[in-house]
Amino acid sequence: MEINRFNPPVRTLMGPGPSDVPPRILEALSRPTIGHLDPLFVSMMEELKLLLQYAFQADNALTMPVSAPGSSGMETCFVNLVEPGDKVIVCQNGVFGGRMKENVERCGGIPVMVKDDWGRAVDPQKLEDALKAHPDARIVAFVHAETSTGAQSDAKTLVGLAHKHDCLTIVDSVTSLGGTPVKVDVWGIDAIYSGTQKCLSCVPGLSPVSFNERALEKISNRSTKVQSWFMDLNLVMGYWGSGAKRAYHHTAPVNALYALHEALLMLREEGLENAWNRHQKNHLALRAGLEAMGMTFIVPEAERLPQLNAVSIPENVEDAVVRSRLLNEYNLEIGAGLGDLAGKVWRIGLMGHASRAENILLCVGALGAVLSDMGAEIETGKALSAVQKALQD
């Protein structure tokens, strides 16, 4: 088999992640590799922790990137906090709540599921009922921003309820961090994980996490060893901790960490609030365009994530054909539905660097052009004008 140099095309990434990675971050990624125990690298790690604390709005000393994708950040939270026999309330309103359940079970914990419809936020009343019904629950876990549906839950309220019933909280902020408010300290989140390839617009492969003192106390008082050696925070902290001497644990993904450092510098330059506002404003412009084309969102307005727009696929339209044409004819990636929503929705991401006026115009224009070409009656010009108007508001 002949194998040659791989030349990826330049795509516009408006799926559920990875999002567009700006040239500045790709350049950072390719800076010269140095050793993972090099004093200069260790200084960079210290900066990285501070920058992540800013992104998470968390003062937690244990704030760092796990050296693997978001799903390992999730697993890091569960394997460290859940001990065999622990009862864990898991709120599920999409794919990732189901993955949390899997994690609880594989740690020997007992999951108690609180289910909401896919496309809706987690219902705080249901959580409260479950907390009352299970006074022996130790942990509450939920997804702040469900990447599979585009629904945002009220993290502050859910965490408050959990604490009222003396539970720790594990929060999935993979899709929210950097795109919509995440306030770890103010909301009192005990353990949180995210990903780099969504609203931080960094390359995929790392999972920022943060743990507060209450979470650390539970971890250091465990009666059993953490089942994962790679994810055991007691060991990882020997490398990422603030001690003068760093102990080797694993070889850090040096270059990916350069890229994350640069991505977080960009976030700080823009300012968190400005980033949140940009995501919201661009969401409204995309919404105006999509609605002008007759599309409907699956999430009620008050519960929508600005950075992940899930819309119903119009009737008589072949999902895969449209996505494939967008990719092949316009180098535009939008996301397919996941799990129960496969074939029923498109997920259009406006995350990080992808949340830009030109991307919205491309997406609405390309969708309009392709759907028209396939016989749909769509007034693409009107939709683009709606985008234009919304951007000027």
Add this chain to the structure above:
Amino acid sequence: MEINRFNPPVRTLMGPGPSDVPPRILEALSRPTIGHLDPLFVSMMEELKLLLQYAFQADNALTMPVSAPGSSGMETCFVNLVEPGDKVIVCQNGVFGGRMKENVERCGGIPVMVKDDWGRAVDPQKLEDALKAHPDARIVAFVHAETSTGAQSDAKTLVGLAHKHDCLTIVDSVTSLGGTPVKVDVWGIDAIYSGTQKCLSCVPGLSPVSFNERALEKISNRSTKVQSWFMDLNLVMGYWGSGAKRAYHHTAPVNALYALHEALLMLREEGLENAWNRHQKNHLALRAGLEAMGMTFIVPEAERLPQLNAVSIPENVEDAVVRSRLLNEYNLEIGAGLGDLAGKVWRIGLMGHASRAENILLCVGALGAVLSDMGAEIETGKALSAVQKALQD
């Protein structure tokens, strides 16, 4: 705190990894990010599997990179193959055998340790004795190339013994792959893992693995779920498998995989045997220089890894001061001792792209210059001539 763009210096990486990453691989790393389910990316993944099969000399369909560093490749092997109660014989002759023991225990397995001195190869006789003493053992695990000591074990013989006693084998080839012969099919290795940042000269962060049919059979006949969701090969294969339809499992580290693809292309261009010969030849040149300076290797000649040279630190020489001066004055990184060997040895890597004539000259010259400056009586010129002569042989 003021935080600016991180500008890493250009180091020469002659520690135990990461090794020097050639510009071509850094450039590949920074190619435009595309989606992890993009058809073009999926084609690249297929090529990557073939290239890894070549590197491992394995026909195994399940040959792929785990999306995290080498220690997670190790854990992937153990969590998938070891079930609670399984007896696992672990041969330990350095740090990484100890890590294997930790993995066995955390999987609920029962480790049986076969210990050899650090700096020596695993003794096949001791393994055979243990196999006879523990006829209920299910798995034999050992490190082919001990990065902590520079000792190479006879993988072919050890695997043969394990099979004679009906055990599966898990082999650590983190430091050997691409630098010294690793022949998965010919030797019959059942499960193997490696790293990207050693003799493949790629950036750190990925762990190539390969599993044969016997290993897969054990995995698919497990009576318990794999305790790690992230590393469960039954799930990972939905994404990396050869089926026409790829199921999302986690978001692959897209750009790191570009880099690995390029690194493996370079290995194929050079040819495996040529790469092995280059590592051996350069090892002899480094050895000539170090021995001319009066340094001694801790591993007997017949058991030495050419790519990882562990030498005793001369008496009355301060370990940290020397390494620090090499780094600050010559941008040269060599490795410290690990575990029981901390403070006693230096580990000088000649891995992948770092295994070059100019690096050997720099290392011998810089060590000679710094040690002389610190008062040692060293004939650096003679040492450099010895290097020169060995390179011409």
